[in-house]
Amino acid sequence: MPTTAPQLDKAERKRLRTSHARDYGPGFIVKLVLMAAINALGVFGLLATWNSGAMGLFWGLLALLVAADYVYFSKRALPLKYIYPGLAFLLVFQIFVVGYTVYVSFTNYGDGHNGTKEQAVTALLAQNERRVEGSAAYPIAVVERDGELGFAVVAQDVSICEGAQPGDVCVGTSEDPLARVDDATHDGGAVTSVPGWSVLTFQQIVTEHQAEVTSLRVPVSDNPEDGSIRTTDGRNAFAFKSSLEWDEDAGTMTDVTTGTVFSANDRGLFEAEDGTTLNVGWRVSVGFENYITAFTDARYSGPFVRILVWTIAFAFLSVATTFLLGLFLAIVFNDARLKGRKIYRTLMIFPYAIPGFLAALIWSGMLNRSFGFINQVLLGGASIGWLTDPWLARLSVLGVNLWLGFPYMFLICTGALQSLPGDVMEAAKVDGAGKWRQWRSITMPLLLVSTAPLLISSFAFNFNNFTLIYMLTRGGPRFTDVSVPLGHTDILISMVYSVSGLDGTAPRNFGLASALSIVVFIIVGTISAIGFRQTRKLEEVM
Amino acid sequence: MRRGILLTAAAAATLALTACGGGNGDAGDATPTPDDTAAETPAAAGALTVWVDETRLGPVQDAANAFTAETGTQVEIVQKNFEDIRTDFIAQVPTGEGPDITVGAHDWLGELTQNGVVAPIELGDKAGDFEDVAIAAFTQDGQVFGLPYAIENIALIRNTDLAPEAPATWDDAIAVATAAGTEFKVLVQTGTEGDPFHYYPLQTSFGAPVFEQNEDGSYNPVLKLGGEPGHNFANWLAEQGQAGNLSVDITSDIANEAFADGKAPFLIGGPWTLSNFEGLNISVDPIPSAGGETAAPFVGVQGFYLSAQSQNALVANDFLVNFLATEDVQTALYEAGGRPPALTAAAEAASADPIVAGFRAVGAEGVPMPSIPQMASVWAFWGVTQAQIISGQAADPAAAWDQMVSDIQGAID
Numbered sequence: 001m002p003t004t005a006p007q008l009d010k011a012e013r014k015r016l017r018t019s020h021a022r023d024y025g026p027g028f029i030v031k032l033v034l035m036a037a038i039n040a041l042g043v044f045g046l047l048a049t050w051n052s053g054a055m056g057l058f059w060g061l062l063a064l065l066v067a068a069d070y071v072y073f074s075k076r077a078l079p080l081k082y083i084y085p086g087l088a089f090l091l092v093f094q095i096f097v098v099g100y101t102v103y104v105s106f107t108n109y110g111d112g113h114n115g116t117k118e119q120a121v122t123a124l125l126a127q128n129e130r131r132v133e134g135s136a137a138y139p140i141a142v143v144e145r146d147g148e149l150g151f152a153v154v155a156q157d158v159s160i161c162e163g164a165q166p167g168d169v170c171v172g173t174s175e176d177p178l179a180r181v182d183d184a185t186h187d188g189g190a191v192t193s194v195p196g197w198s199v200l201t202f203q204q205i206v207t208e209h210q211a212e213v214t215s216l217r218v219p220v221s222d223n224p225e226d227g228s229i230r231t232t233d234g235r236n237a238f239a240f241k242s243s244l245e246w247d248e249d250a251g252t253m254t255d256v257t258t259g260t261v262f263s264a265n266d267r268g269l270f271e272a273e274d275g276t277t278l279n280v281g282w283r284v285s286v287g288f289e290n291y292i293t294a295f296t297d298a299r300y301s302g303p304f305v306r307i308l309v310w311t312i313a314f315a316f317l318s319v320a321t322t323f324l325l326g327l328f329l330a331i332v333f334n335d336a337r338l339k340g341r342k343i344y345r346t347l348m349i350f351p352y353a354i355p356g357f358l359a360a361l362i363w364s365g366m367l368n369r370s371f372g373f374i375n376q377v378l379l380g381g382a383s384i385g386w387l388t389d390p391w392l393a394r395l396s397v398l399g400v401n402l403w404l405g406f407p408y409m410f411l412i413c414t415g416a417l418q419s420l421p422g423d424v425m426e427a428a429k430v431d432g433a434g435k436w437r438q439w440r441s442i443t444m445p446l447l448l449v450s451t452a453p454l455l456i457s458s459f460a461f462n463f464n465n466f467t468l469i470y471m472l473t474r475g476g477p478r479f480t481d482v483s484v485p486l487g488h489t490d491i492l493i494s495m496v497y498s499v500s501g502l503d504g505t506a507p508r509n510f511g512l513a514s515a516l517s518i519v520v521f522i523i524v525g526t527i528s529a530i531g532f533r534q535t536r537k538l539e540e541v542m
Numbered sequence: 543m544r545r546g547i548l549l550t551a552a553a554a555a556t557l558a559l560t561a562c563g564g565g566n567g568d569a570g571d572a573t574p575t576p577d578d579t580a581a582e583t584p585a586a587a588g589a590l591t592v593w594v595d596e597t598r599l600g601p602v603q604d605a606a607n608a609f610t611a612e613t614g615t616q617v618e619i620v621q622k623n624f625e626d627i628r629t630d631f632i633a634q635v636p637t638g639e640g641p642d643i644t645v646g647a648h649d650w651l652g653e654l655t656q657n658g659v660v661a662p663i664e665l666g667d668k669a670g671d672f673e674d675v676a677i678a679a680f681t682q683d684g685q686v687f688g689l690p691y692a693i694e695n696i697a698l699i700r701n702t703d704l705a706p707e708a709p710a711t712w713d714d715a716i717a718v719a720t721a722a723g724t725e726f727k728v729l730v731q732t733g734t735e736g737d738p739f740h741y742y743p744l745q746t747s748f749g750a751p752v753f754e755q756n757e758d759g760s761y762n763p764v765l766k767l768g769g770e771p772g773h774n775f776a777n778w779l780a781e782q783g784q785a786g787n788l789s790v791d792i793t794s795d796i797a798n799e800a801f802a803d804g805k806a807p808f809l810i811g812g813p814w815t816l817s818n819f820e821g822l823n824i825s826v827d828p829i830p831s832a833g834g835e836t837a838a839p840f841v842g843v844q845g846f847y848l849s850a851q852s853q854n855a856l857v858a859n860d861f862l863v864n865f866l867a868t869e870d871v872q873t874a875l876y877e878a879g880g881r882p883p884a885l886t887a888a889a890e891a892a893s894a895d896p897i898v899a900g901f902r903a904v905g906a907e908g909v910p911m912p913s914i915p916q917m918a919s920v921w922a923f924w925g926v927t928q929a930q931i932i933s934g935q936a937a938d939p940a941a942a943w944d945q946m947v948s949d950i951q952g953a954i955d
Contacts, residue, residue, distance in 0.1 A: 130685060
């Protein structure tokens with residue numbers, strides 16, 4: 001048809017002229033709506049991060065948002081249109097987390113080094129400001145004049161301000177000590193009006209001046225020994241004296257009572273000449289110290305090797321046992337002569353359907369030495385320490401993990417077996433290969449091609465299978481010959497958890513925990529990389 | 543240039559909106575600026591955030607509603623798991639994301655002050671309205687760091703149908719239980735990792751407290767659980783384990799269930815276990831002494847802490863001191879959680895219940911749980927060693943105890 005050719009050409013030309021990004025069809029409208037939603041969410045996130053002052057997050061989010069708009073509205077960047085979501089999530093959930101862990105591993109973040117230096121100073125000053133012995137509580141009013149705040153109190157006696165009779169009103173600011181004012185009124189408790197000053201309501205204090213009022217200190221007199229009054233709730237005030245003074249220019253803390261000067265050291269603590277330190281510190285960078293501690297601290301190095309060996313054994317044996325059992329069952333249920341295969345297969349999935357948290361807890365109850373189902377019912381009241389004997393505990397951990405893990409292997413092996421080519425099997429039979437030979441030379445290699453990556457990921461998962469260990473044995477039974485709270489079934493990740501005090505049995509040390517986590521990450525990464533390299537060789541059988 | 547227009551619009555909108563936000567820009571800035579509240583929601587200015595766990599949710603919510611009615615300040619109640627509060631509070635306060643007020647236990651105090659996340663509160667003359675032990679527990683260096691609301695401790699819970707008389711000593715209790723012919727004698731929850739909290743009264747009855755205690759009840763980080771008294775306690779644990787009176791197979795679930803089923807006349811437990819024993823005739827008595835001295839349990843005080851980074855310190859203090867410290871709220875908290883109140887007036891009203899009176903009487907003999915940071919290092923070794931001695935894994939109890947003391951000392955140093 002000669003007439004249609006130019007039309008086709010026109011359509012072709014149009015198609016070449018416009019890119020997807022400029023094709024104003026229904027697809028573009030959908031994209032516009034989606035991008036509008038993403039931008040709205042992004043702007044909301046930007047506002048939230050800006051308001052909470054998390055500038056790192058703010059810039060990261062801004063970069064991601066700008067990149068998203070560029071990728072989806074530009075003519076170019078076609079591959080990025082497909083991989084941008086994945087890349088964004090990779091950055092946020094993987095790269096950022098690993099990067100932050102690396103950063104923390106080079107600091108002394110943990111108990112006693114929890115925040116910034118400013119926060120430590122604030123906390124120290126607050127903790128060392130004491131109420132003057134025997135001083136009374138004064139009902140106060142917060143008063144304001146030309147933007148300056150002050151306290152107005154009703155004097156109960158002469159001690160609070162110079163020359164005051166009981167019932168007089170005294171006003172002071174941070175500059176001027178409390179002094180008597182005339183013609184002020186009060187309702188017995190609180191001051192109601194002061195000439196020249198406006199009395200603020202509680203609502204005004206809270207909404208407009210909260211921080212100022214909290215930090216306002218009004219000297220009682222010219223003598224600093226008398227202390228200064230401050231309020232913590234905006235209604236009552238007390239006379240306080242601070243025993244620590246912060247010298248901002250010199251960066252030192254001075255203990256007023258003893259005269260000791262504490263200066264900041266490079267460990268994130270205020271230290272005096274004689275080596276005594278104040279109790280609140282802050283986070284500082286400590287270089288490779290955490291890594292050195294992890295490998296050289298004599299208390300950890302002994303158990304570390306034992307735990308590393310057990311971790312590798314546990315992960316390897318878990319994968320091996322679950323795979324072999326799953327494969328065996330898959331082959332059995334793959335036989336067409338078996339009646340009721342569907343029912344059996346459904347039953348096989350059961351352990352996989354129960355959450356691991358729960359299953360491990362239930363098993364720990366069933367394995368209790370005196371009251372557990374296993375000993376009481378199955379073994380007729382035997383008293384076997386399934387979780388209290390070192391080797392039996394390891395066996396129990398492997399057994400429970402086998403029970404939890406074989407259905408997964410059963411599923412993937414069933415799938416892999418059903419996709420094996422039948423003609424190869426036929427050829428093998430014709431060549432006279434027996435059952436064993438067929439399985440060894442054909443089924444197994446072909447099966448491993450598709451399942452090996454899954455076995456490696458299962459290994460990596462079990463290497464860090466914290467849930468099972470924590471819920472089943474808590475790492476116990478404890479080593480009796482080492483001085484750290486670690487046990488025979490602890491794996492590296494549960495060791496990190498208890499060594500770093502995250503379980504509450506030691507001072508928290510996030511720096512050390514992060515350093516150990518990086519070590520675990522390197523070990524798992526190396527083993528996985530080697531494993532994946534090996535799987536490429538498997539594919540050469542095809 | 544549609545893209546350019548869109549981008550410009552987005553950027554302009556972003557800038558305009560962030561300008562309204564009026565942020566303080568620097569998370570580490572410890573001195574809040576007065577205009578720190580978000581400009582687009584002036585109504586939320588001075589809003590409080592309070593962390594509570596599920597048992598305190600109702601009463602605190604009621605107190606918050608009363609507070610809002612009186613002062614117009616909004617209070618946001620956030621429900622959290624009690625186990626998570628301590629770690630989350632320490633981690634989140636420095637970031638500025640934490641609450642203004644959180645519920646907590648007094649033994650966290652050392653750790654919280656060391657990390658600089660709690661601010662002292664000034665109770666003023668109200669301090670005298672509380673039980674002395676409650677104020678003492680929240681006091682460090684003469685400053686009060688929390689508003690106490692409940693006091694709790696363990697005691698001997700006795701099934702009066704099986705044991706009509708309160709036993710004076712541990713051996714008496716065993717004899718009574720043997721005569722009653724029940725499956726268990728004195729249930730003490732242990733578990734494979736031990737339970738030093740429930741064993742502490744038995745340990746103090748041998749004169750082996752965990753740390754050196756000052757006159758005012760505060761602790762010094764000097765271990766006192768070793769030496770002769772400690773050895774006596776360790777040997778006694780081994781004996782009782784041998785005799786089957788104590789066992790690491792008794793977990794808290796098993797102990798509570800066995801007592802509820804009438805399988806034992808005695809249980810060492812706290813008021814939080816009572817909900818399992820509906821319908822039993824029980825009495826709460828002093829814990830029988832095993833070593834001849836007074837069996838003093840740990841006393842734990844629950845309270846509310848104020849964040850050191852609170853932007854609403856005034857309102858938070860007002861809420862704590864003038865609302866949560868009232869008799870009505872303290873009584874409501876007691877009715878919700880079953881823990882005896884810390885406010886003396888509320889505690890006396892609650893003591894009309896003989897059970898509460900029983901726990902209070904035992905608590906009067908108790909010692910506050912140490913709140914010094916060094917205590918964290920003790921727990922890790924303490925229970926496990928006890929469990930190993932009871933189960934007979936440790937062949938020489940005294941040597942195992944000495945090893946434990948030196949391990950704890952090493953962890954503290």
